[in-house]
Amino acid sequence: MHSHYKTYIYVERLSEYIGSEVVLRGWVYDRTEKGKLQFIKLRDGTGIVQCVLFKPNVAEDVFERAKQLVQETSFGIRGTVRADERAPGGVEIDVNDLWIYHIPPEQYPITPKEHGIEFLMEHRHLWLRSQRQWAILRVRAAVVRAIREFFDANGFVLADSPILTPNACEGTSTLFETEYFDLGKAYLSQSGQLYAEASAMALGRVYTFGPTFRAERSKTRRHLTEFWMVEPEMAFFDLDDTMDLAEDLVEHIVQSVLRNCQRELAVLGRDTSKLERVRRPFYRMSYTEAVEYLQKRGVKLIRKNPDGTESQLDFPWGEDFGAPQEEAIMEQFDKPCIIHRYPAEVKAFYMKRDPADPRVVLAMDMLAPEGGGEIIGGSQREDDYDRLLERIRHENLPEDAFQWYLDLRKYGSVPHSGFGLGLERTVKWITGAEHIREVIPFPRMIYRIVP
RNA sequence: UCCGGCGUAGCUCAGUUGGUUAGAGCAUCUGACUGUUAAUCAGAGGGUCGCAGGUUCAAGUCCUGCCGCCGGAGCCA
Numbered sequence: 001m002h003s004h005y006k007t008y009i010y011v012e013r014l015s016e017y018i019g020s021e022v023v024l025r026g027w028v029y030d031r032t033e034k035g036k037l038q039f040i041k042l043r044d045g046t047g048i049v050q051c052v053l054f055k056p057n058v059a060e061d062v063f064e065r066a067k068q069l070v071q072e073t074s075f076g077i078r079g080t081v082r083a084d085e086r087a088p089g090g091v092e093i094d095v096n097d098l099w100i101y102h103i104p105p106e107q108y109p110i111t112p113k114e115h116g117i118e119f120l121m122e123h124r125h126l127w128l129r130s131q132r133q134w135a136i137l138r139v140r141a142a143v144v145r146a147i148r149e150f151f152d153a154n155g156f157v158l159a160d161s162p163i164l165t166p167n168a169c170e171g172t173s174t175l176f177e178t179e180y181f182d183l184g185k186a187y188l189s190q191s192g193q194l195y196a197e198a199s200a201m202a203l204g205r206v207y208t209f210g211p212t213f214r215a216e217r218s219k220t221r222r223h224l225t226e227f228w229m230v231e232p233e234m235a236f237f238d239l240d241d242t243m244d245l246a247e248d249l250v251e252h253i254v255q256s257v258l259r260n261c262q263r264e265l266a267v268l269g270r271d272t273s274k275l276e277r278v279r280r281p282f283y284r285m286s287y288t289e290a291v292e293y294l295q296k297r298g299v300k301l302i303r304k305n306p307d308g309t310e311s312q313l314d315f316p317w318g319e320d321f322g323a324p325q326e327e328a329i330m331e332q333f334d335k336p337c338i339i340h341r342y343p344a345e346v347k348a349f350y351m352k353r354d355p356a357d358p359r360v361v362l363a364m365d366m367l368a369p370e371g372g373g374e375i376i377g378g379s380q381r382e383d384d385y386d387r388l389l390e391r392i393r394h395e396n397l398p399e400d401a402f403q404w405y406l407d408l409r410k411y412g413s414v415p416h417s418g419f420g421l422g423l424e425r426t427v428k429w430i431t432g433a434e435h436i437r438e439v440i441p442f443p444r445m446i447y448r449i450v451p
Numbered sequence: 452u453c454c455g456g457c458g459u460a461g462c463u464c465a466g467u468u469g470g471u472u473a474g475a476g477c478a479u480c481u482g483a484c485u486g487u488u489a490a491u492c493a494g495a496g497g498g499u500c501g502c503a504g505g506u507u508c509a510a511g512u513c514c515u516g517c518c519g520c521c522g523g524a525g526c527c528a
Contacts, residue, residue, distance in 0.1 A: 038487095447519090
């Protein structure tokens with residue numbers, strides 16, 4: 001019988017063991033020596049605690065063995081938990097015994113000092129052990145947990161979409177391609193939405209949650225080629241229902257992180273008062289109102305001319321927003337804002353026209369404050385067979401490949417809507433990370449696939 | 452893809468108008484210290500100046516090409 005793991009004690013729960021002797025195992029985060037005193041910071045994945053060895057109080061061999069502990073040595077200790085104001089975290093361990101699993105034969109490359117980003121990215125597998133990365137990845141896990149809690153508690157069924165797909169969701173230029181036995185090419189999914197629509201017709205409210213892939217040659221601090229997205233899809237929801245749902249979801253995620261991740265947010269130095277404000281209702285603006293705002297504020301559109309020069313235009317109705325426009329719009333807001341009803345020309349073929357204004361579609365994006373950018377994109381879907389077919393032909397998409405998708409409009413078509421929330425963009429905003437590469441354990445970017 | 456920038460010690464960087472044997476801090480090693488939080492103090496070791504070619508009496512420094520990386524734009528979540 002091996003059920004020992006249930007008795008293991010971790011740093012995060014040490015305050016429950018003050019006065020008791022415990023066994024801890026982990027890695028050396030840092031060590032300093034001061035004559036007859038040694039301080040060893042033990043990192044066990046749940047936190048860091050300082051272990052103290054005072055020469056007169058420990059066995060000679062234990063004190064000598066502890067001197068071998070270079071950074072990232074794996075080791076275990078038996079010691080007494082003591083509350084001490086001088087210790088970071090308020091708790092420390094008086095060591096009674098100490099044993100070593102492995103001493104690094106070479107110097108650990110990442111020191112507690114500064115490093116450049118190229119060096120850190122090449123050592124991503126080790127960088128994960130640093131405090132800041134620890135905090136970010138724990139917030140990421142908390143965000144995922146909050147997302148699942150939210151949907152599971154609100155009548156949604158998890159119905160995952162395939163990752164290997166036979167055709168594009170929105171054009172083929174940005175797809176990763178691979179051979180699929182004798183059946184020709186397969187592509188890595190860039191959205192689970194179309195399949196989620198099929199699932200929603202079977203199960204009512206569904207969500208798909210998994211990795212998606214975009215072979216875009218983007219090189220910015222908010223792009224990855226592999227990223228995670230949660231995509232709810234709801235039968236009988238119109239655009240307003242969907243905007244309400246998106247607000248409820250984001251409010252739940254942020255408030256849940258605030259409830260569960262105070263330690264992590266403190267490590268990150270995040271100003272939590274800004275997150276506290278993320279309560280419904282959020283702000284909302286139509287695309288047309290947003291354009292008027294940009295024109296009034298004098299935010300220009302910079303356009304490249306064929307001769308290579310650039311010209312600045314008053315922002316024209318009909319252009320999609322880029323990062324500069326989104327930032328200008330969000331400057332005025334201290335919580336997220338939904339922009340809805342975009343020009344049909346800049347949006348995807350499956351979005352439903354607004355019956356009240358045929359120039360626009362029933363689409364919406366949610367922009368996060370504090371430079372968080374676009375975290376959600378969604379829409380009410382075109383549910384009319386003929387209009388959808390017309391859009392597919394207009395975009396020159398392969399009609400054959402969309403037969404199954406058109407079937408959804410043939411057999412009991414209903415109004416339905418959904419959206420995609422980018423997990424990494426959301427975590428980047430909540431943690432305040434400068435770059436999206438920090439919020440996924442092993443980022444995949446245009447010029448980096450190692451480690 | 453386009454625009455801009457950077458490659459010097461294990462790491463982060465300095466290096467003047469081209470001029471002797473290429474420098475600092477941290478890290479590492481040795482020694483001292485009973486409270487360190489990026490400890491402090493004393494000492495030691497550590498270099499293919501990204502790679503290749505060129506100019507020059509002389510190149511880390513100037514020129515050309517290549518490689519690697521970073522930031523931004525577009526596209527998007």
